[in-house]
Amino acid sequence: MSRWWWGVLALAVSVPAAGQELKAGLAKAVITPDGPVWLSGYSGRTKPAEGKVHDLFAKVAAFEDAAGVRVVLVTLDLGSVGEALTEAVAAKCQRRFQLPREGLILNVSHTHCAPEVAAERRVFHALPDAEEEKLVKYLAGLEDQLVDLVGSALKDLRPAKVSYGVGSTDFASNRRLPTEKGYVNSQNPDGVTDRSVPVLRIERDGKVQGIVFGYACHNTTLAFQQYCGDYAGFAQAELEAKYPDAIALFVMGCGGDQNPYPRHGPRGLEFARQHGKSLADAVEKALAGPLAPVRGPLKVAYSVAPLDLEPLPPVERLKAEAEGPAGLAQRKARYLLDELERKKTIDLKQRCPLHAVRFGDDLLIIGVSGETVVDYSLRAKKDFADRAKAVWVAGYCDDVFAYLPSRRVLKEGGYEGREGILHQLTPTPFAPSVEEKVFAALGRLVEAVAPR
Numbered sequence: 023m024s025r026w027w028w029g030v031l032a033l034a035v036s037v038p039a040a041g042q043e044l045k046a047g048l049a050k051a052v053i054t055p056d057g058p059v060w061l062s063g064y065s066g067r068t069k070p071a072e073g074k075v076h077d078l079f080a081k082v083a084a085f086e087d088a089a090g091v092r093v094v095l096v097t098l099d100l101g102s103v104g105e106a107l108t109e110a111v112a113a114k115c116q117r118r119f120q121l122p123r124e125g126l127i128l129n130v131s132h133t134h135c136a137p138e139v140a141a142e143r144r145v146f147h148a149l150p151d152a153e154e155e156k157l158v159k160y161l162a163g164l165e166d167q168l169v170d171l172v173g174s175a176l177k178d179l180r181p182a183k184v185s186y187g188v189g190s191t192d193f194a195s196n197r198r199l200p201t202e203k204g205y206v207n208s209q210n211p212d213g214v215t216d217r218s219v220p221v222l223r224i225e226r227d228g229k230v231q232g233i234v235f236g237y238a239c240h241n242t243t244l245a246f247q248q249y250c251g252d253y254a255g256f257a258q259a260e261l262e263a264k265y266p267d268a269i270a271l272f273v274m275g276c277g278g279d280q281n282p283y284p285r286h287g288p289r290g291l292e293f294a295r296q297h298g299k300s301l302a303d304a305v306e307k308a309l310a311g312p313l314a315p316v317r318g319p320l321k322v323a324y325s326v327a328p329l330d331l332e333p334l335p336p337v338e339r340l341k342a343e344a345e346g347p348a349g350l351a352q353r354k355a356r357y358l359l360d361e362l363e364r365k366k367t368i369d370l371k372q373r374c375p376l377h378a379v380r381f382g383d384d385l386l387i388i389g390v391s392g393e394t395v396v397d398y399s400l401r402a403k404k405d406f407a408d409r410a411k412a413v414w415v416a417g418y419c420d421d422v423f424a425y426l427p428s429r430r431v432l433k434e435g436g437y438e439g440r441e442g443i444l445h446q447l448t449p450t451p452f453a454p455s456v457e458e459k460v461f462a463a464l465g466r467l468v469e470a471v472a473p474r
């Protein structure tokens with residue numbers, strides 16, 4: 023057969039069948055504040071940012087199938103995202119672009135070197151009023167910027183060839199070390215991890231124009247006062263340098279109990295670059311193939327699971343803690359007593375946004391909110407393995423309200439199980455039903471997106 027015939031044959035094989043075609047649209051924008059603002063994550067900070075290593079970005083990958091069903095993924099080099107911002111962006115996108123709520127997912131990298139946008143800062147961080155004002159202004163600007171960016175990506179929708187592969191890299195490690203004093207926040211080489219690096223390649227006009235990749239690990243190599251995307255920022259920059267026509271988007275996985283090692287200290291920046299390089303290398307290796315095709319039709323589903331929390335401690339105990347030594351326990355007790363006075367009752371439920379996105383038979387994406395621990399991704403990949411050829415689980419979606427422990431982590435206790443709640447607005451630790459409630463809700467979403 024002539025080379026011409028081989029060309030025609032290859033083309034025929036790569037063209038998706040009717041109803042399976044996808045369009046993709048991409049956009050990115052710098053979201054680094056104009057000046058120094060308070061930084062996220064570490065509550066012990068005493069001053070705003072002092073310069074930047076590189077810019078922080080918001081990036082959007084939008085997909086549309088032949089029937090016009092759309093899903094829009096927004097990734098952010100931010101430490102957190104809350105319900106107020108996500109719902110405001112979603113409502114505006116619905117009005118302006120007729121994008122249904124279930125078609126929008128926000129995901130944050132959880133870098134600790136970005137503006138502090140988490141609502142708990144007002145209660146638990148010692149930032150002056152003038153700093154709070156700067157953050158409120160930043161958030162208002164960010165809201166409109168994100169809506170415009172979603173609009174740009176939707177306008178950019180064009181026929182695309184999408185494919186999927188998985189790599190891996192091993193700088194993430196479990197950070198829950200069992201000791202005689204319980205679980206402490208320290209590297210546990212024997213603990214569970216998910217070191218897979220899921221990758222979506224988006225080709226348009228014969229060029230790689232989008233690279234969506236994930237990893238389940240805290241972006242906390244750095245603990246300093248400069249704007250930086252940490253390892254995820256370096257990995258995205260490296261990929262965009264190697265693929266100059268592409269936008270690279272980092273999707274945070276279920277890395278709630280995973281840290282990058284080595285980390286912190288005077289060599290922190292060097293370690294962050296090194297981890298970024300390892301991750302970019304893993305992505306490149308996956309991109310080199312073989313990759314599996316990702317086709318339509320698209321199906322999207324979204325719900326908010328109400329998760330039960332433990333009962334409030336007796337008011338007498340809260341009053342004693344509120345008068346007790348200065349610290350997180352005192353602040354939490356005062357916060358809860360204020361809430362009780364204001365509202366007369368405290369709702370002991372945590373709203374937990376959840377997503378399921380299906381690309382034909384090829385890929386099922388599960389999105390979970392909160393600082394999702396790794397058990398969720400391991401279990402979701404197992405539970406839903408027979409539902410699509412590949413399952414990708416993202417954590418840190420829509421609302422990073424608190425650590426979202428699995429039943430095991432909750433039972434073991436420690437920071438991600440119980441102690442982290444001390445500096446969150448979530449009133450009390452989760453009830454033992456947490457994992458089953460999340461999976462029951464996810465099961466319903468996966469059913470809702472099942473092929474008919």
Ligand SMILES: [Zn+2]
Binds near residue numbers: 278
């Ligand atoms: Zn965290």
